Amino acid sequence: MNIHEYQAKEIFREYGVPVPRGGVAFTGPEAREVAQQLGGDLWVVKAQIHAGGRGKAGGVKLARSLDEVEKIAEEMIGMTLVTHQTGPEGKKVEKVYVEEGADIQKEYYLGLVLDRSLEMPVMMASTEGGMEIEEVAAKSPEKIIKVAIDPTIGFQGFHGRKLAFGLGLSKEEMRPFMKFAEALYNVYMDKDAEMIEINPLIKTGSGEFLALDAKMGFDDNALYKHPDIAEMRDLSEEDPVELEAKKYGLSYVNLDGDVGCMVNGAGLAMATMDIIKHEGGEPANFLDVGGGANPDTVAKGFELILQDDNVKSIFVNIFGGIVRCDRIANGILQATQQVEVNVPVIVRLDGTNAEEAAQILKNANIKNIIPAKDLADGAKKAVAAAKGEL
Amino acid sequence: MSILVNKDTKVIVQGFTGKEGTFHSEQCMEYGTQIVGGVTPGKGGQTHLGKPVFNTVKDAVEATGATVSMIFVPPAFTADAVMEAAEAGIELAVIITEGAPVKDMMYAKMFATKHGMKTIGPNCPGIITAEECKIGIMPGFIFKKGPVGLISKSGTLTYEASNQVVKEGLGITTAVGIGGDPIIGLSYKQLLPMFEADPETEAIVMIGEIGGTLEIEAAEFIKENITKPVVAFIAGQTAPKGKRMGHAGAIISGGSGTAQEKMEALEAAGVHVVKSPADIGKTVAKALGRS
Numbered sequence: 001m002n003i004h005e006y007q008a009k010e011i012f013r014e015y016g017v018p019v020p021r022g023g024v025a026f027t028g029p030e031a032r033e034v035a036q037q038l039g040g041d042l043w044v045v046k047a048q049i050h051a052g053g054r055g056k057a058g059g060v061k062l063a064r065s066l067d068e069v070e071k072i073a074e075e076m077i078g079m080t081l082v083t084h085q086t087g088p089e090g091k092k093v094e095k096v097y098v099e100e101g102a103d104i105q106k107e108y109y110l111g112l113v114l115d116r117s118l119e120m121p122v123m124m125a126s127t128e129g130g131m132e133i134e135e136v137a138a139k140s141p142e143k144i145i146k147v148a149i150d151p152t153i154g155f156q157g158f159h160g161r162k163l164a165f166g167l168g169l170s171k172e173e174m175r176p177f178m179k180f181a182e183a184l185y186n187v188y189m190d191k192d193a194e195m196i197e198i199n200p201l202i203k204t205g206s207g208e209f210l211a212l213d214a215k216m217g218f219d220d221n222a223l224y225k226h227p228d229i230a231e232m233r234d235l236s237e238e239d240p241v242e243l244e245a246k247k248y249g250l251s252y253v254n255l256d257g258d259v260g261c262m263v264n265g266a267g268l269a270m271a272t273m274d275i276i277k278h279e280g281g282e283p284a285n286f287l288d289v290g291g292g293a294n295p296d297t298v299a300k301g302f303e304l305i306l307q308d309d310n311v312k313s314i315f316v317n318i319f320g321g322i323v324r325c326d327r328i329a330n331g332i333l334q335a336t337q338q339v340e341v342n343v344p345v346i347v348r349l350d351g352t353n354a355e356e357a358a359q360i361l362k363n364a365n366i367k368n369i370i371p372a373k374d375l376a377d378g379a380k381k382a383v384a385a386a387k388g389e390l
Numbered sequence: 391m392s393i394l395v396n397k398d399t400k401v402i403v404q405g406f407t408g409k410e411g412t413f414h415s416e417q418c419m420e421y422g423t424q425i426v427g428g429v430t431p432g433k434g435g436q437t438h439l440g441k442p443v444f445n446t447v448k449d450a451v452e453a454t455g456a457t458v459s460m461i462f463v464p465p466a467f468t469a470d471a472v473m474e475a476a477e478a479g480i481e482l483a484v485i486i487t488e489g490a491p492v493k494d495m496m497y498a499k500m501f502a503t504k505h506g507m508k509t510i511g512p513n514c515p516g517i518i519t520a521e522e523c524k525i526g527i528m529p530g531f532i533f534k535k536g537p538v539g540l541i542s543k544s545g546t547l548t549y550e551a552s553n554q555v556v557k558e559g560l561g562i563t564t565a566v567g568i569g570g571d572p573i574i575g576l577s578y579k580q581l582l583p584m585f586e587a588d589p590e591t592e593a594i595v596m597i598g599e600i601g602g603t604l605e606i607e608a609a610e611f612i613k614e615n616i617t618k619p620v621v622a623f624i625a626g627q628t629a630p631k632g633k634r635m636g637h638a639g640a641i642i643s644g645g646s647g648t649a650q651e652k653m654e655a656l657e658a659a660g661v662h663v664v665k666s667p668a669d670i671g672k673t674v675a676k677a678l679g680r681s
Binding site for chain 2: 114116117119120133134137151152189192194219220221222224225251253255263264265266267268269270271272273274275276277278283286288319320321350351352374375376379
């Protein structure tokens with residue numbers, strides 16, 4: 001789960017990670033009020049959406065008067081921001097963050113992620129602040145300094161020194177930087193974060209380090225430990241169909257093609273998308289109905305798939321293990337009575353009681369349900385059906 | 391022969407008396423697995439499925455001589471269960487539970503390693519040595535004895551692969567579902583040499599997916615160390631970037647962890663990489679000169 005910049009900064013403050021002062025606003029007048037309370041004569045108005053790349057897309061603007069703060073906030077709230085991370089459809093801005101202007105002397109990058117090979121968190125720093133870290137990694141990997149932090153010893157001085165020397169910091173800059181990095185590590189571990197990215201981290205004219213931006217993602221499996229963070233979830237940032245799927249214990253991802261897929265198991269679901277492509281088609285979705293596919297989950301699956309108007313055929317690919325195929329076959333028949341399925345459904349059931357299942361489908365003799373004998377046969381038929389060639 | 395587990399392996403179940411634990415323990419016992427007892431704190435002294443229940447793993451190990459534990463406890467308590475098993479001298483923990491926090495598993499695995507305990511999973515179907523010992527939730531009948539070792543991140547795709555291998559008139563020595571979480575126990579790199587050393591295994595199937603670098607590390611390892619033919623399929627060739635595909639670890643982040651780069655690395659290591667998941671069985675048969 002991801003959160004907004006303003007929420008991440010709240011957490012940072014709690015842990016002593018320095019951030020500029022600021023406040024969130026849902027309307028122009030609210031933004032003005034926040035700016036007034038902050039004081040000063042320079043403010044930054046920042047659109048709060050989960051995607052990066054806001055600056056270039058016009059989602060981060062400077063204001064030199066309270067009138068200007070209000071005007072910018074009013075323009076931003078309600079607009080659809082398209083950045084390279086939002087996709088072409090963009091994201092609607094519902095709130096802005098108004099922050100005091102900062103005296104930027106130099107920009108850096110600082111991030112924390114899990115290194116899956118080392119099986120511990122890795123802190124990454126770079127002098128190329130403002131640039132995307134993937135781009136830096138591709139163009140000049142030597143500019144990224146990484147330290148793996150063994151959680152059994154926690155953040156130590158040597159971790160901080162390696163990063164600080166790597167960034168070319170002076171002796172005076174070292175101490176505030178190391179304090180910053182250690183606090184950030186503590187946030188990461190305490191909150192079961194999946195990733196933290198500060199881009200840019202800035203050094204001010206007075207030698208302070210401040211998180212000018214803040215991005216945080218959390219381990220969904222650990223949210224039960226952190227009700228305060230679970231509450232920060234912004235449902236408007238998430239795909240409504242994916243959310244609906246989750247409610248029923250299904251895992252759904254929308255794609256661009258026209259062959260709908262309903263599969264049990266994540267690996268087989270991905271493999272099913274792959275074989276559709278391999279047979280010359282395009283998958284319309286990823287859908288894992290879970291190990292125990294039953295009439296209700298199958299019916300819900302059909303509903304989710306058919307929300308997408310592009311879908312021209314559906315490939316049901318179930319490998320029955322402990323759940324017997326005959327029960328799944330009945331489930332499919334029952335589901336088609338609950339949900340109106342108006343495209344060809346190619347059904348491949350293999351595993352326990354596959355033959356009984358084939359017989360059940362055959363006996364039901366429903367026009368739209370076409371049995372397939374194996375994975376390849378099913379994929380071929382589903383692709384042909386989508387092209388109207390079956 | 392086989393790897394890690396066989397008909398003589400003594401297994402206890404942590405979370406023995408729960409719904410899942412009970413159902414799958416019964417299935418395993420039916421398959422022939424020697425389940426010698428279970429652990430449910432507070433239920434020590436009782437009997438469940440005709441086997442003794444213990445309060446602690448230590449008690450269970452002392453009384454039964456078990457070396458393997460199958461873990462079904464809920465996600466919030468999984469790391470605790472793994473660490474208790476390690477401390478009690480269990481040699482291999484098979485962690486079936488789905489949804490354990492990554493940080494918890496990070497600590498648990500470090501502790502397990504310190505105590506010399508191997509782990510499989512979490513969030514995996516388990517391990518099965520065909521017609522001898524099933525420790526997990528896979529449908530046993532699909533796994534017929536034969537010369538192929540199987541390592542897979544995915545559950546149902548493991549069944550699919552085994553089914554294809556069996557349809558070619560071949561079969562399985564041992565199949566290991568390693569799970570698709572960001573931090574997992576035994577992986578390709580540790581399991582490949584076990585299959586290489588197993589005289590009954592003649593070929594190895596590895597099934598990977600997008601996310602992480604385990605398959606790339608496996609490719610480097612295979613190049614230097616594995617002489618038996620390896621057939622690989624990587625799921626998620628059509629997966630979009632930045633989207634989590636069911637498994638917590640199945641995500642292409644920052645453009646890395648794609649199926650493409652994994653397939654290329656494996657091909658460069660001399661692995662028979664199949665593009666279509668329907669070609670796994672055929673390709674194994676061909677690699678073994680049986681088609």
